[in-house]
Amino acid sequence: MIKVLIVDDSPTVREYLRHIISTDAELEVAGTARDGDEAVSLVQKLCPDVVTMDIQMPRMNGYEATRKIMETHPVPIVVISSTVVPEQVTNTFRAIKAGAVAVLEKPKGPGHPESKRMASKVIQIVKLMSEVKVVTRHVSANKRMVRETKAIPDIPPKIKVGSGGRPAPDSVRKRAAVSRHRTGKIKMVAIGASTGGPPVIRTILSRLTEDFPAPILLVQHIAPGFIQGMTEWLGREIALPVQIPRHGDHVTAGRAYFAPDGYHMGITGKGEIVLSKGSPINGLRPSVSHFFQSVAEAYGETAAGILLTGMGKDGAPELKMMREKGALTIAQNKESSVVHGMPGEAIKLDAATHIFSPEEIAGFLSGCIAKLK
Numbered sequence: 001m002i003k004v005l006i007v008d009d010s011p012t013v014r015e016y017l018r019h020i021i022s023t024d025a026e027l028e029v030a031g032t033a034r035d036g037d038e039a040v041s042l043v044q045k046l047c048p049d050v051v052t053m054d055i056q057m058p059r060m061n062g063y064e065a066t067r068k069i070m071e072t073h074p075v076p077i078v079v080i081s082s083t084v085v086p087e088q089v090t091n092t093f094r095a096i097k098a099g100a101v102a103v104l105e106k107p108k109g110p111g112h113p114e115s116k117r118m119a120s121k122v123i124q125i126v127k128l129m130s131e132v133k134v135v136t137r138h139v140s141a142n143k144r145m146v147r148e149t150k151a152i153p154d155i156p157p158k159i160k161v162g163s164g165g166r167p168a169p170d171s172v173r174k175r176a177a178v179s180r181h182r183t184g185k186i187k188m189v190a191i192g193a194s195t196g197g198p199p200v201i202r203t204i205l206s207r208l209t210e211d212f213p214a215p216i217l218l219v220q221h222i223a224p225g226f227i228q229g230m231t232e233w234l235g236r237e238i239a240l241p242v243q244i245p246r247h248g249d250h251v252t253a254g255r256a257y258f259a260p261d262g263y264h265m266g267i268t269g270k271g272e273i274v275l276s277k278g279s280p281i282n283g284l285r286p287s288v289s290h291f292f293q294s295v296a297e298a299y300g301e302t303a304a305g306i307l308l309t310g311m312g313k314d315g316a317p318e319l320k321m322m323r324e325k326g327a328l329t330i331a332q333n334k335e336s337s338v339v340h341g342m343p344g345e346a347i348k349l350d351a352a353t354h355i356f357s358p359e360e361i362a363g364f365l366s367g368c369i370a371k372l373k
Contacts, residue, residue: 001026001027002026002027002028002049002050002126002127002130003028003030003046003047003048003049003050004027004028004029004030004048004051004052004126004130005029005030005031005032005033005039005042005043005046005048005050005052006018006021006029006031006032006033006052007032007033007035007036007038007039007051007052007053007054007057007062007065008032008033008034008052008054008057008080009034009035009056009057009058010054013054013106014032014034016107016109017052017080017107017122018032020119020122020123021122021123023119023123024123024127026127027123027126027127030046030048031046031048034057035057035058035059035065036057036059036060036061036062036064036065037059037060037065039051039053039060039065039069040060040065040068040069040072043069043073043075044072044073047073047075048075049075049076049130050075050076050077050078050126050129050130051069051075051076051077051078052077052078052079052080052122052126053065053066053077053079053080053095053100054079054080055079055081055082055088055091055092055095056081056082056087056088056091061091062079062081062091062092062095063091063092063094063095063098066079066095066098066100067095067098067099069099070098070099070134074099074134075134076101076129076130076131076132076134077095077099077100077101078100078101078102078103078104078125078126078129079092079095079096079102079103079104080103080104080105080106080107080122081103081104081105081106082105082106089225089226089228089229089232090232090233092226092229093198093229093230093233096198097199097202097233097237099134101129101132101134101195101196101338102125102129102195102196102338103198103222103223103226104118104121104122104125104223105118105223105224105225105226107119107121107122125195128195128311128339129338132338132339185213185214185302186213186214186302186303186304186328187214187299187302187303188214188215188217188267188271188295188299188302188303188304189214189215189216189217189303189304189365190217190218190291190292190295190303190304190305190306191204191216191217191218191219191305191307192218192219192220192288192291192292192305192306192307192308192310192314192315192319192342193218193219193220193288193307193309193310193342194220194221194288194308194309194310194311194312194314194341194342195221195309195310195311195338196308196309196310196337196338196339197220197221197222197308197309197310198220198222198230200308200309200332200336200358201218201220201234201308202234202237202238203358203359203362204306204358204361204362204365205234205238205240205242205256205362206237206238206239206362207359207362207363207366208238208240208362208365209239209240209254209366210239210240210241210254211254212240212253212254212365212366213253213254214304215251215252215253215254215255215256215257215271216240216255216256216257217251217259217265217267217291217295218256218257218258218259219258219259219265219286219287219288219291219315220258220259221284221286221288221310221314224261225261227244227258227259227260227261228244228261230258231243231244231258234256238256240254241254241255241256242255242257242258243255243256243257243258244257244258244259244260245257245260245265245273245275246273247273247274248272248273249272249273250270250271250272250273251267251271251272251273252271257273259275259286259291260275260286262277262285262286263275263276263285263286264276264277264278264285264286264287264290264291265286265291265294266290266291266294266298267291267294267295267298267299268298269299274294278290281314282312282313282314284314287314287315288307288314288315288318288342289314289315289317289318291315292305292315292318292319292321292322293318295322295327296318296321296322296325296327299327300325300326300327301325301326301327302327303322303325303327303328304327304329304330304365305319305322305323305327305328305329305330306329306330306331306332306361307319307329307330307331307332307342307343307346307351307352308332308337308342308343308358309332309336309337309338309339309340309342309343310339310341310343311339311341311342312341312342312345313341313342313345314342315342315346316342316343316345316346316348316349316351317349317351319331319346319349319351319352320346320349320350320351322351323350323351323352323353328354329346329351329352329353329354330352330353330354330355330356330361330364331343331344331346331347331351331352331354331356332355332356332357332358332361333355333357335357336357336358
């Protein structure tokens with residue numbers, strides 16, 4: 001059985017989450033907490049396999065509780081929060097930075113047309129995140145020195161360079177990566193991510209500067225209402241300007257553009273954003289598959305495609321399409337992925353020319369690609 005601790009200051013929400021979780025035979029509610037302070041205590045007492053964490057609570061909010069839990073008794077934490085209050089959205093991403101592994105919108109109650117879908121998503125994510133391995137985050141006295149979770153390892157694992165290449169020292173791998181691709185200019189960097197993506201994206205983008213020679217376009221699967229908060233959070237964390245584009249916007253180098261809620265995002269060869277309300281692909285809108293196909297057709301060998309942590313296979317076949325058109329393609333390695341579904345599928349399809357950790361993706365972009373100006 002998977003033991004779940006529910007943390008929320010609302011008795012109604014606690015009971016509804018208890019009901020949802022109790023409908024699955026593999027899940028068991030180990031206990032409930034009314035605020036972050038009680039949550040920290042119960043985590044040590046009950047040793048749950050996973051925690052669902054509200055953000056806005058009295059005494060101690062969900063961000064502070066997440067930080068304390070990850071410092072003292074690390075456990076996978078799924079933030080279940082409201083998107084109505086801007087402060088809650090901000091603290092949601094602070095909690096992710098502190099070690100929370102996923103974020104969900106609070107499920108609508110019985111009778112709402114979305115209630116069954118949202119309840120099913122809670123069960124799916126809680127079960128999946130219970131398997132994530134986390135480690136203690138050691139924080140110094142000034143609260144600034146943090147050792148990351150396994151999702152972003154301190155020591156990069158060995159990597160395959162190209163298809164079938166043997167691992168080599170880091171400098172050799174990076175030189176080989178560039179030479180095996182070409183010396184032409186990369187005009188577009190396309191990134192797709194899902195579960196576990198926000199902290200990985202932060203790690204990658206935080207290593208880049210405003211003079212990066214290409215625009216960076218991203219599709220991040222996230223609960224409706226959170227993408228605006230994510231871009232605002234990243235805007236405070238990284239040097240690159242971050243924005244959610246409108247249909248017809250022209251992209252420029254040195255900026256990061258995130259697909260908006262509920263729209264597929266594409267790009268023309270002239271660098272113009274194309275947003276559409278087309279049918280969901282792989283059950284998703286925005287879809288990485290739609291996005292990567294657009295980039296493959298518009299930019300071909302002048303593009304770089306990167307597929308990060310996430311459930312399912314969205315974007316994997318299209319990353320292979322990008323590779324077949326001559327693009328440089330990267331999949332996140334298994335060791336650093338919260339969920340290795342999407343990048344794992346890409347690797348199975350031989351869609352990735354390189355397999356990197358987040359730090360190595362950042363180094364590759366800031367080093368090798370940035371030099372091809």
